[in-house]
Amino acid sequence: MEGSSRGSSNLEMYLPNYKLGKTLGIGSFGKVKIAEHALTGHKVAIKILNRRKIRNMDMEEKVRREIKILRLFMHPHIIRLYEVIETPSDIFVVMEYVKSGELFDYIVEKGRLLEDEARCFFQQIISGVEYCHRNMVVHRDLKPENLLLDSKCNVKIADFGLSNVMRDGHFLKTSCGSPNYAAPEVISGKLYAGPEVDVWSCGVILYALLCGSLPFDDENIPNLFKKIKGGIYTLPSHLSSGARDLIPRMLVVDPMKRMTIPEIRQHLWFQEKLPRYLAVPPPDTVQQAKKIDEEILQEVIKTGFERNQLVESLRTRIQNEGTVAYYLMLDNRCRISNGYLGAEFQEAKENMQRFITNDHPVSTVRHRMPAFIDQGSASRSQFPVERKWALGLQSRAHPREIMTEVLKALQELDVGWKKIGHYNMKCRWLPCLTRNIDSSTNNHGNHIFQDAIENDGISSRSPQNVVKFEVQLYKTREDKYLLDLQRVQGPHLLFLDLCADFLAQLRVL
Template sequence: MYGTDRGGGSVDTLLQNYKLGKTLGHGSFGKVKVAEHVLTGYKVAIKILSRRKLKNPEMEEKVRREIKICRLFVHPHIIRLYEVIETPLDIYVVMEYVKSGELFDYIVEKGRLNDNEARKIFQQIISGVEYCHRNMVVHRDLKPENILLDSRGNVKVADFGLSNIMRDGHFLRTSCGSPNYAAPEVVSGKLYAGPEIDVWSCGVILYALLCGTLPFDDENIPNLFKKIKSGIYTLPSHLSPEARDLIPRMLVVDPMKRITIAELRQHHWFKSQLPRYLAVPAPDATDQLKKLDEDIITKVVNMGFARSDLTRSLQSRVQDDATVAYYLLFDNQTRVVGGYLGAGISESLEGNLAAMNIDNVPDRDHLLRSNLPGERKWQVGMKITASPRDIMTQILEVLRSLNVCWKKIGPYNIKCIWAHLLYENDGINSANIRSQNVVKFEIQLYKTPDDRYLFDVQRVKGPQLVFLDFCAALILQLETSILYTRSNCL
């Protein structure tokens, strides 16, 4: 019922892949320990659930639901479940280890956060919640205690014990979750579809992030429910105008008038400084399974597993030693920081760092001005029949021809710098540098929901007109490269 049962061996035999460490905490059904995965050396958190304490049907349902739902999700801001090991006395749930603890403790420690820090956390929460809703799951217990922070301060939505599957045309009625974060329709015992109550809870979380307090609070539960149902709260004067506009749109008593996540995504406060990997919906787990990382597969094969068995298990989502090793390596070596296609920063930024020497950058001004057609219009896009890896290879070749320096921060994400030198002739046989414009920009390849690839170039620093000049040259060179490749294939 819970996962793969490995038989009736001893606990030591069943947990031979892990070295159990200290206890991280205690819960209703057991305790959580940190452990080291022997094959990869990475840490995991293991929930040890006592079967004796799960005799209560409600408790058993909570655990069963959480395991089922966590198995479904593959998202950078949702806690990962690696495997479930059953013994006659206990159930061991091996999950992602999140080092920095609960968002609740972080808020208590720091007090209210500034807009930029709160926004980064909130954007990641919304990304995870939106992913849940796309997979027809409503969390129903969103609160800072159930949002974990990793060592880099990134969000991991956790504790899906009160979540439920949404079905078209069906409504939910169960009143659950923490009272302070519960929507009016929940505390009133009314029917609800699902996403709208998570939006309300996210609104309360956003208020807590920016204010350091809760919008609805009272030691007396009936009084607390009255405040929630009336929607009466105060907005501190220190809030920015954009935040003062967004929070009331989320904390609307009438769920039909409450802002949706799709609408929230368009709000100016939310969109500001939005990382590009969060600007589009994350791919479904089934789509991600089609894109297996060859480098990580090779590492797992080198541990003694058969390649064919590993790929078959990954594609069919079978839980075994090889797939656990694969996902631990994947999660710890490709951390998402700004990429669309799972592009992430590696623990060590390896290779592809061009040596930087601005003084030796040749004169490209003549190249740009002489090769650009006078009446040329902006090109929205071009068709390239190639894999993402081949597209990036072609892009890097063009960047090299334009003397762009770059460093790789993910398989499909690079940071670049380009020096644009302007010369004036001194009337003899040489040229003197009149001025130098340096443009820094980032390049990202990402996948759209209709399985197309978009190539995005975003200026980070430098003159806008010089950047546009470079973009024109880049497009021209890419077109030339593509035409050359096609002609060679004919």
């Protein structure tokens, strides 16, 4: 008892910002405890890894790799790492708390899932895997045991210990992962680029979701490998035609002919009832880090942190007490709406409603629920979906025509912009600016910000009135185009005023 008490007090000494709770699990070289972040009150899971055991089991590289990768990632369907605290004897990894266990247990308990439910899981998995690949990371051990479920049954991809970083022109050869989910080229020891092996694993996972069993299974390992290398499996008759078409395209033995993530995204079965926030490409990590939520920032500042230092730490991805508090607050708010920054209609706890107008801009906006956001939400009782609103407009005009009018309207309103895609712009508006400040346009089609506005000097000119927002054009299922305006920073009422003026400026559509 005395030793236990001493160990507990050592933990508290090394983890002063957390109130430790019960042990969630014990592994080969450590344990996982639930804890509460003292400043924000949000729950986290803390992995306590014993350095000596890690060294004895030759797992140092695995642990370092997972930490390095998870430090980089910010995605709603990838487990989040908040901070790493190292001591001479232990490594404390503070991570997102995911309370509902593994997808594996969920499948075992329920058997095969209905297609709508399986599709919802699969869409989230593909979004997370696509994000990994965009950041040049291949997971290599995707399986239901490494897919965790949060309290709302949202998938969180975990266990990046076998992951590796892809480099252009280089191939991987390591045979790793679980045999049942491993691609033929992996178990054969052949060279592989990376993404194609994750696609194969996703195909096996989709089969498991829809069938409640594995496509390749045999107690005899040589027989199992023979089935995998030959692509020998059967498709149950209960599968829909869409699923029967998708799975075999993912489980193609020849990796050169295997479906890619972009092709999976385009498949009709995948696109059915696809939530809006998953319909857009996952954001770049660096760009996400630059998007600082003003409301969350103010909440953290209220707890005693200095604004400029906190902003700089967030932009440079420095781990400290302030950034940990910021991301815990941000994630616990965004978790409700299940989306990532810049890619959904509404951040969950914004009290200001956003609206969608009809097919033409009007000065008074009207409430209307866009059916294409998530047509299947009513049928998925296990997956509560927040109904969302947007501020913007819908149009059947050609995208180029829409964007031309958007740029004209922004220029009329003295809004500076920077293109980050053909149909996506970052915008900044300072109400006190006069038109001659933003009069020039560069050869990239960006409306130039004056230097004083681009740098931190803007803080001396009423920073509380600066409105930053993004404009994004999306194609909807009704062959219309949705122009979505999303506030990034600035007062709600000023943003709404600007949006009303913006809609009034649009002369066509």
